[in-house]
Amino acid sequence: xVDTDAFEDIPGTYLFNKDRCHEGYHLNMFxxxxxxxxxxxxxxxxxxxxxxRFPLTEEQRRxxxxxxxxxxxxxxxxxxxxxxxxxxxxxxFQYMAGAMSGLTQExxxxxxxxxGRSIEGNRSKSEQE
Amino acid sequence: MARIIAGLATSHVPAxxxxxxxxxxxxxxxxxxxxxYEAARKWLADVAPDVVILVxxxxxxxxxxxxxxxxxxxxxxxxxxxxxxxxxxxxxxVKGHPRLAWHLAESLILDEFDLTIVNEMDVDHGxxxxxxxxxxxxxxxxxxxxxxxxxxxxxxxxxxKRCFDLGRAIRKAVAEYDDDLRVVIFGTxxxxxxxxxxxxxxxxxxxxxxFLDDMTRNQRRLIDMPHIEYVREAGAxxxxxxxxxxxxxxxxxxxxxxxxxxxxxxxxxATGLIIFENDAERAAxxxxx
Numbered sequence: 152x153v154d155t156d157a158f159e160d161i162p163g164t165y166l167f168n169k170d171r172c173h174e175g176y177h178l179n180m181f182x183x184x185x186x187x188x189x190x191x192x193x194x195x196x197x198x199x200x201x202x203x204r205f206p207l208t209e210e211q212r213r214x215x216x217x218x219x220x221x222x223x224x225x226x227x228x229x230x231x232x233x234x235x236x237x238x239x240x241x242x243x244f245q246y247m248a249g250a251m252s253g254l255t256q257e258x259x260x261x262x263x264x265x266x267g268r269s270i271e272g273n274r275s276k277s278e279q280e
Numbered sequence: 281m282a283r284i285i286a287g288l289a290t291s292h293v294p295a296x297x298x299x300x301x302x303x304x305x306x307x308x309x310x311x312x313x314x315x316x317y318e319a320a321r322k323w324l325a326d327v328a329p330d331v332v333i334l335v336x337x338x339x340x341x342x343x344x345x346x347x348x349x350x351x352x353x354x355x356x357x358x359x360x361x362x363x364x365x366x367x368x369x370x371x372x373x374v375k376g377h378p379r380l381a382w383h384l385a386e387s388l389i390l391d392e393f394d395l396t397i398v399n400e401m402d403v404d405h406g407x408x409x410x411x412x413x414x415x416x417x418x419x420x421x422x423x424x425x426x427x428x429x430x431x432x433x434x435x436x437x438x439x440x441k442r443c444f445d446l447g448r449a450i451r452k453a454v455a456e457y458d459d460d461l462r463v464v465i466f467g468t469x470x471x472x473x474x475x476x477x478x479x480x481x482x483x484x485x486x487x488x489x490x491f492l493d494d495m496t497r498n499q500r501r502l503i504d505m506p507h508i509e510y511v512r513e514a515g516a517x518x519x520x521x522x523x524x525x526x527x528x529x530x531x532x533x534x535x536x537x538x539x540x541x542x543x544x545x546x547x548x549x550a551t552g553l554i555i556f557e558n559d560a561e562r563a564a565x566x567x568x569x
Binding site: 153155157158161162163164165166167168169172176179180182183185186187188191221224229230231232234235238239243244245247248249251252253259262263264266267268269270273274275 | 294295309339340341344345346363364365366367433434435436472474475476477478479480481482483484485486487508511512513516517544545547548550
């Protein structure tokens with residue numbers, strides 16, 4: 152069997168593996184549905200009603216309705232899909248990246264302008280203990 | 281007989297396309313990045329390829345989690361720019377090269393690379409941003425494009441070795457084509473970046489610069505690099521760099537680096553650009569002039 156456990160040692164990183172694809176499939180396909188203007192309007196007009204079209208878990212629904220960007224990743228969301236929800240809400244990649252890492256968009260942007268988050272100390276969870 | 285004359289690798293950050301579309305390239309944030317692309321534009325205009333094979337990844341646009349082709353080749357006459365949630369980019373429709381694309385599909389599959397064949401496909405920033413940064417904002421793209429899409433979103437993407445070997449097979453297939461075409465191949469994506477999780481924003485310039493160096497100095501290290509090293513060192517989305525190895529594999533053993541540019545940041549990403557020419561092509565040109 153392919154073992155991807157070693158990837159879980161990388162801090163703050165969620166490899167989009169078979170388990171996450173399986174868990175997040177409907178969440179990601181909800182996001183995919185926002186690729187058309189008509190669906191974006193329908194979602195924004197009635198978020199809970201629109202979400203009823205997809206067999207999401209309670210936690211996945213909560214994450215969407217509360218804009219819990221990191222939470223979505225925890226329940227199988229993939230950034231290339233959740234970013235479609237972001238675009239629907241007028242949120243940039245930098246906003247979402249900041250939200251997931253506990254920074255405001257301004258703080259995150261400043262960190263990137265200064266060369267980004269350092270790799271030092273961010274390679275391994277054991278390194279952070 | 282067609283031949284691959286050169287290879288170019290570049291990042292394909294969506295914000296770079298947006299900066300061009302919105303006329304913001306002269307702003308202090310963006311100017312250093314775009315200044316570094318000027319030489320590449322001039323180079324590409326001078327080379328004037330008959331066709332470009334463009335290796336890129338689709339970001340949940342033409343494909344989604346419904347169907348995940350590891351490699352997919354576009355054989356259509358044209359590929360419309362996709363609506364990625366903001367409406368389509370205001371860029372020209374990408375013209376394909378069906379005859380070369382079908383030749384590649386046939387040759388590569390018979391050579392045991394089992395590509396998915398795609399007759400209808402919208403193309404997202406993964407394909408159009410590399411065209412924008414290397415061609416500017418023309419009314420029509422100056423060459424037809426054969427799109428080659430690679431899955432790098434769902435684990436596992438193809439290995440670096442498989443990508444390099446696919447490049448070698450592309451080189452062979454192009455050489456067997458019955459028309460005299462001058463082909464440039466693009467590898468796109470990267471360099472270090474991570475868009476998700478608490479580690480979002482990670483950049484590793486040391487890794488990136490060594491990667492650029494080793495494209496000529498130590499290809500073996502790159503070919504053998506395991507996925508986890510990309511994810512750990514270059515960020516989860518830095519895995520896109522395996523696509524650069526398809527470009528590298530399609531070039532000859534003897535290549536010369538003619539240009540590079542590296543800039544941090546473009547939004548969340550370390551942006552890299554590098555160009556190689558096949559030495560045989562350079563020698564032929566030198567002899568002709």
